[in-house]
Amino acid sequence: MLHTFKKPSYYLLSQAMDGDEKAIEKVLAFYDPYISKCCLRPLYDEYGNVYIVVDMELKGLIREALIKMILGFDIALEIEEE
Numbered sequence: 001m002l003h004t005f006k007k008p009s010y011y012l013l014s015q016a017m018d019g020d021e022k023a024i025e026k027v028l029a030f031y032d033p034y035i036s037k038c039c040l041r042p043l044y045d046e047y048g049n050v051y052i053v054v055d056m057e058l059k060g061l062i063r064e065a066l067i068k069m070i071l072g073f074d075i076a077l078e079i080e081e082e
Helices: 010-017 021-038 056-072
Strands: 040-044 050-054
Touching: 010 021, 010 056, 021 040, 021 056
Parallel strands: none
Antiparallel strands: 040 050
């Protein structure tokens, strides 16, 4: 069975690269579950019980880095002259 995964559209990414705040928020919302999964950390209470929680500081750093990458990304178009 072939799995197809949804991806953000080129149009959405292009708008985000141009600095559209709504488009950036949509891209961040698309990747939010993956970012949260990457930020899971064990937390121990005073009794030694282990809880798995999302490290919000790390998540904020990753979101900030993603925004910087989106805004700094540039597609170089080479136009052939005849």
